[in-house]
Amino acid sequence: MKEKILHLDNVTFAYPGNTPILEDIELEIYRGDFFVILGPNGSAKTTLLKIMLGLLKPQKGTLKIYKSGIASPHMGYLPQKASFNQGFPATVREVLEMTSKKAALGNNDQYPQINAILEKVELQEKSNSLLGTLSGGQLQRVFLARALLNNPQILFLDEPVNNLDIQAQNELYKLLHNLHQEGLTIITVTHDPDSILNYASRLLYVDKKKITEVTKENWGVV
Amino acid sequence: MFNKYKIKLLLVFILATSLFLTTLACTLIKPLSSRTTVSQSDLPIIYTTIYPLYDFTKKIGGGKVTIINVTPTGAEPHSFEPTSKLLADISKADLLLYNGDGIEPYFEDLLTTLQGSSVLMIGTNQGINLIKENGVTDPHTWLSPPCALTIGENILEALSQVDPGNTEFYEKNFQAFQDNITALDQDYEDTLAQCQERKIVVTHQAFNYLCREYDLEQVPIMGFNAEAEPSSKKLKEICQLISKEKIEFLFSEALFSPKVAETIATETGATILPLHPLGSLSEKELQGGKEYFGIMRDNLKSLQQALEYKP
Amino acid sequence: MPEILQYTFMQKAFIVGLLVGGLCPSIGIFLVLRRFSMVGETLAHVSLAGVLLGILWGISPLPFALLVSVLVVFVLEKLRSVFKNYAELSLAIIMSAGLGLAVVLMGITNASDTSISGLLFGSIITLSNEDILMIGLLSFISIFVIIYYYREFFLLTFDEEGARLTGIAVDRYNYLLLILTAMVIAIGLRIVGALLVSSLMVVPVATSLLLSRGFKQTLLYAVIFGILAVLVGLIASFYLGLAPGGAIVLSSVILFLILLLGKRIRP
Numbered sequence: 001m002k003e004k005i006l007h008l009d010n011v012t013f014a015y016p017g018n019t020p021i022l023e024d025i026e027l028e029i030y031r032g033d034f035f036v037i038l039g040p041n042g043s044a045k046t047t048l049l050k051i052m053l054g055l056l057k058p059q060k061g062t063l064k065i066y067k068s069g070i071a072s073p074h075m076g077y078l079p080q081k082a083s084f085n086q087g088f089p090a091t092v093r094e095v096l097e098m099t100s101k102k103a104a105l106g107n108n109d110q111y112p113q114i115n116a117i118l119e120k121v122e123l124q125e126k127s128n129s130l131l132g133t134l135s136g137g138q139l140q141r142v143f144l145a146r147a148l149l150n151n152p153q154i155l156f157l158d159e160p161v162n163n164l165d166i167q168a169q170n171e172l173y174k175l176l177h178n179l180h181q182e183g184l185t186i187i188t189v190t191h192d193p194d195s196i197l198n199y200a201s202r203l204l205y206v207d208k209k210k211i212t213e214v215t216k217e218n219w220g221v222v
Numbered sequence: 223m224f225n226k227y228k229i230k231l232l233l234v235f236i237l238a239t240s241l242f243l244t245t246l247a248c249t250l251i252k253p254l255s256s257r258t259t260v261s262q263s264d265l266p267i268i269y270t271t272i273y274p275l276y277d278f279t280k281k282i283g284g285g286k287v288t289i290i291n292v293t294p295t296g297a298e299p300h301s302f303e304p305t306s307k308l309l310a311d312i313s314k315a316d317l318l319l320y321n322g323d324g325i326e327p328y329f330e331d332l333l334t335t336l337q338g339s340s341v342l343m344i345g346t347n348q349g350i351n352l353i354k355e356n357g358v359t360d361p362h363t364w365l366s367p368p369c370a371l372t373i374g375e376n377i378l379e380a381l382s383q384v385d386p387g388n389t390e391f392y393e394k395n396f397q398a399f400q401d402n403i404t405a406l407d408q409d410y411e412d413t414l415a416q417c418q419e420r421k422i423v424v425t426h427q428a429f430n431y432l433c434r435e436y437d438l439e440q441v442p443i444m445g446f447n448a449e450a451e452p453s454s455k456k457l458k459e460i461c462q463l464i465s466k467e468k469i470e471f472l473f474s475e476a477l478f479s480p481k482v483a484e485t486i487a488t489e490t491g492a493t494i495l496p497l498h499p500l501g502s503l504s505e506k507e508l509q510g511g512k513e514y515f516g517i518m519r520d521n522l523k524s525l526q527q528a529l530e531y532k533p
Numbered sequence: 534m535p536e537i538l539q540y541t542f543m544q545k546a547f548i549v550g551l552l553v554g555g556l557c558p559s560i561g562i563f564l565v566l567r568r569f570s571m572v573g574e575t576l577a578h579v580s581l582a583g584v585l586l587g588i589l590w591g592i593s594p595l596p597f598a599l600l601v602s603v604l605v606v607f608v609l610e611k612l613r614s615v616f617k618n619y620a621e622l623s624l625a626i627i628m629s630a631g632l633g634l635a636v637v638l639m640g641i642t643n644a645s646d647t648s649i650s651g652l653l654f655g656s657i658i659t660l661s662n663e664d665i666l667m668i669g670l671l672s673f674i675s676i677f678v679i680i681y682y683y684r685e686f687f688l689l690t691f692d693e694e695g696a697r698l699t700g701i702a703v704d705r706y707n708y709l710l711l712i713l714t715a716m717v718i719a720i721g722l723r724i725v726g727a728l729l730v731s732s733l734m735v736v737p738v739a740t741s742l743l744l745s746r747g748f749k750q751t752l753l754y755a756v757i758f759g760i761l762a763v764l765v766g767l768i769a770s771f772y773l774g775l776a777p778g779g780a781i782v783l784s785s786v787i788l789f790l791i792l793l794l795g796k797r798i799r800p
Binding site: 243301303451452453456457458461479481482484485 | 536540542543546637640648649650651654656657658659661767770771772773774775776777
């Protein structure tokens with residue numbers, strides 16, 4: 001029996017002063033989903049993501065997060081554009097250590113966890129490299145590692161492969177796949193359906209204020 | 223581009239800024255003037271650039287002239303900048319008495335602006351043997367009583383030129399002035415002749431003429447115009463001099479920050495005494511009735527103490 | 534003991550100078566990395582106006598200037614949210630207001646040239662014990678705050694949006710950073726003056742960035758370079774008779790150029 005983890009109940013959303021861009025949205029996310037949100041540019045995909053994250057409040061309807069037996073699900077988030085300056089003088093490890101509250105205070109217990117995450121995103125060798133020396137794909141993996149730091153149960157990604165070349169894209173998708181196999185629920189927005197569909201379990205199409213779930217048979221058409 | 227709303231906004235802005243600046247200027251700048259009522263407009267109007275000239279002119283001209291000092295009370299003459307309004311007022315006056323040897327940093331501007339206007343401009347240092355150092359003239363002539371007398375003579379002459387009808391009045395005042403100067407000179411001569419030490423450590427180089435007159439030696443911490451703080455190297459040299467010559471006193475000056483003198487005093491154990499260069503007086507000093515002769519006598523007391531007067 | 538340390542006024546200058554030399558880059562690093570370098574200059578001019586107002590109204594200048602700067606910080610932040618795309622412009626406006634007011638006040642207060650030059654270029658030889666106490670206190674507070682909130686400042690500077698998403702009260706820390714800047718400027722004003730204090734916050738950081746190390750090392754080197762510049766500057770001012778503020782800043786620039794050259798020679 002699939003465990004419900006997130007429910008959007010009859011949600012309508014409009015930015016202040018504008019007409020609604022999402023109307024009467026009904027959506028259920030289950031634990032273990034690899035959920036892809038698709039749609040043309042400007043179709044409110046990011047807005048939908050932010051509503052699910054709780055960053056935006058819908059005018060009508062509710063967002064329900066289901067607490068399982070363990071704890072309320074932690075959410076990790078990889079936003080579309082990090083307000084980040086490439087020349088920032090910090091090593092990969094420093095970014096992760098600073099983000100993790102305990103490590104920042106010098107608590108050594110966190111280090112194994114940080115090392116484990118670095119392994120997962122395949123950045124162990126680069127852990128002492130400066131951010132400025134990383135490729136686009138490697139940088140994205142740093143942000144992914146950052147999002148994984150507080151043990152999220154759901155990972156939200158907004159256009160994660162926008163500026164990456166094909167090889168970097170595939171590497172990132174493989175990573176996500178591995179994480180998915182380990183039990184992470186993934187929800188990602190993309191405007192270009194490519195090889196990600198090899199790993200996804202569900203597909204949602206957002207357009208003209210409405211969402212449509214596309215069943216697996218029809219994925220080739222999209 | 224320019225609609226009614228923007229024009230209104232612009233007008234409000236101009237009004238607000240002018241109001242703000244005027245309030246600042248009015249509440250904060252205090253002019254030094256002998257003008258007591260507005261209806262004295264029939265008296266000759268005289269502008270003086272520095273306090274000593276103002277004081278002497280007041281003593282010699284008495285109530286028959288209106289005198290306004292360019293440098294406001296408490297302002298430091300070396301760094302004062304007159305406004306264009308002030309220059310305009312001066313151009314409409316009868317007489318301008320100036321020093322002209324470097325005490326007025328705006329002197330060049332003064333000459334160019336007032337060229338062609340009706341105001342009579344008289345330099346008060348005429349006839350004084352000026353001291354030059356490294357090609358720069360020292361303007362602090364008034365601190366030597368004999369030189370102050372010459373200044374007074376020049377002022378008398380200027381007043382007679384501008385207001386010949388009252389020449390007798392002015393000459394009578396000048397006589398009193400001269401007597402006071404002679405007495406002051408005598409006191410200085412007698413007292414300083416009996417002093418053991420000859421070196422005085424002063425805040426800025428204002429006392430050349432005084433030293434020349436009575437055979438003293440001036441050691442200045444800062445130059446003629448006291449522009450910048452002395453470097454730590456200069457400070458070290460002065461401290462070394464003070465300890466080497468076993469100097470026990472050094473002088474601070476009214477309008478200058480005493481902090482530099484205090485630093486040296488702390489370092490060397492010397493005591494600070496006041497020595498007033500008379501370039502300008504503060505509001506408090508004026509209200510306390512201070513003027514040239516009184517202050518020169520106060521200076522003599524300080525010098526007496528510092529230079530070990532032994533009658 | 535070397536001659537330079539035999540004089541109490543130099544001893545005081547060194548104590549305060551070293552504090553300032555280390556403190557300025559510690560805050561400067563966050564300003565530079567957030568592209569806020571001009572904030573230092575802006576607050577310095579505002580502090581100048583604040584000090585002059587304090588002198589005019591007979592209020593103790595240093596705390597008053599600090600108060601004025603802190604008020605301006607709030608105005609700055611408000612303007613920044615209004616003029617989102619023209620943050621630099623709002624800085625320029627406030628800087629102009631501060632400097633304009635300062636110049637007008639200079640004429641009105643009839644402060645002697647010495648006091649004015651002391652404000653503009655620093656005045657290390659006239660440090661009283663009260664000055665040292667106040668500077669020491671403010672420095673201690675500043676250092677404590679920077680260490681305590683080191684993580685938050687790092688995350689804020691690194692990725693403001695990301696920090697916000699992790700629940701960090703970004704706006705509050707923004708304000709704190711700027712208030713700290715105002716404090717450090719008020720302290721540094723004494724040693725290098727209003728015109729140069731911003732340089733002491735920025736140049737040692739620029740030098741340290743040339744070394745391309747991790748964040749902790751960048752901060753450490755920036756502090757070292759700042760302290761070094763102050764040392765060299767004070768020594769030069771004593772033996773060569775140079776204005777200390779200028780000597781300090783020039784030393785930091787020369788250090789920067791040397792490292793830049795070094796980087797070119799062995800890439």
